[in-house]
Amino acid sequence: MSEALLEVQNLKKYYSASKGMFKKFGDSVKAVDGVSFTIEKGEVFGLVGESGSGKSTIGKTILRLHEKTDGDVKFKGKDVFSLSKKELRQLRVQTQLVFQDPFSSLNPRLRVGDAIGEAMVEHGLVSKKEVRERVLEVMEKCGLSPFHIDRYPHEFSGGQRQRIVIARAMALNPEFIVMDEPVAALDVSIQAQIINLFSDLQRENGLSYLFISHDLSVVEHLCTKIAIMYLGNIVELAPKEELFDHPLHPYTKALLSAIPIPDPTAKRERIILTGDIPSPINPPSGCKFRTRCPMATDLCAEKAPDYRDAGGGHFVACHYV
């Protein structure tokens, strides 16, 4: 289980902050600002952060849907950003992406069967004759009924649509799927169905996921390793048990304490962070979390903390850990 599938080294992605004719040079949004992590084969890697922390940007950049600003991304030992055209097409089969909103990620004019089968035919994985059979197989795996194949997306509920999107991703038999908030738009009872489907597919096919979410309880349920992001940086990364049982970074602790627990008798110490997430255009000096950190000192303003191993693969970036 220690075979690295995806290696990310010091990845940076900056967007230009101003658009149009009067573009100012130099202003940039540092969406991802030096992030490193490794995903092993068969691993479910959780990426957690609040809005604007750069988690979706990472998902898209490692699949080369965006170009990087700096750093390295290797998929199965090959640099994703120097692939030939042919190799890139191969990457498009091996890796897939599932988005948050199942309402906007399906073409409303394409029947379900066509949506799922299109890429299989395009990549020459099946002949046109076999495609229907293969689509039905994948649909069954993802909990859809055979009669759904000739229907249009608008005839389905959110949960069913998410199943279609998952079936579309699974059709190519990928090794790695980036899931970008795949259950955030679903109701609790439907969310549980989809999460169980993810676990089943992952186990049966030995898949690896990058699971992007803001919901720590879902991540805890599904993932084996978890990274916490804040303003473009990973502040803490550890195996699931370690992260939830012994969180080290003050931001992780605050996040964990902020989640409402569905038990009115639960008593716990709540850390309420003051202030808002700063703008990524002009982030605070030193440690980016210092403006909201209850433990911040002068040192935090002067120097950004190193991202280091605190023992046993538990990485953290804080001066006071």
Added chain:
Amino acid sequence: MNEMLLQVNHLQTNFYTESGVVKAVNDVSFAIREGETVCIVGESGCGKSITALSLMQLIPENGKVEGGEINFAGKNLLDLSKKDIRRLRGNEIGMIFQEPMTSLNPVFTIGEQMIEPIQEHLLLSKKAAYKKAMELITMLGIPNAEKIVNLYPHELSGGMLQRIMIAIALSCNPKLIIADEPTTALDVTIQAQILDLLRDIKKEFNTSMLLITHDLGVVAEMADYVVVMYAGKVVEEGPVLELFKNPQHPYTKGLLKAKPVIGERKDRLYTIAGQVPNLVDLSEACYFADRCEHAMDICRVKQPVLTEMAKGQKTACWLYEDGENQ
């Protein structure tokens, strides 16, 4: 026990759509006492938001409140004229919506939007209203009140805007605040700030609150009393401690089991099979029967009514027809 502030009896709100009549709120009754927080919890399409909008009579054009009564501070709101209802909205009942980004008018400054209801309802001069707005902003923990009042909504973050919305809702000292998913669009750490703020407000002003949410975690933290809705109907209600400790209705039980909880590492999540029924042309059966593990013959032909259980809980389920715990 505190005095009753709001009593909703057999509320019925229907929508007339091309495919038929949608009974969005179907015979819903509940009550809120002074200083009490009541949470309505349910999944999308269960009618929780329409219940709130019906109270304010703000439902979209193709919908209509067609039955029941809403007794608020001694008046039936459904009997009031449009003018009287207008005087009530934002004055005696304040409302906070889910999307702070779209609930404010983008072309007016924060100050202008705060002053308007204060002048309109409390009949204060512009100067006095301005002073009150500043006080409110400061009270809600927003720094630089003088600067904030001159800003436009797009210049503030979601958490800040929601504070402004709360300030506007509070500005006329309402007896009741209706908050429809007030933290759903916000990040977890900001949600914690806003929930904390709402709790403080309740303590300080003894305001009653009707909180609409889909998040059982928020319910557990905020509610005194919980109403669970499914497909336009109340399926279960009760004091928060009892409801979480001893849920009765299979739907409530399922919801509680289906949600992953921090620290509870299960191999698989419990799922409620199937999906919410289409609200057009519902049969006489229990609406949850198709998804229910315990469905019996009677569930498919007749609808259960809310029955009083032990410890102040009520549930609508044939499993408890005799009103006793199973």
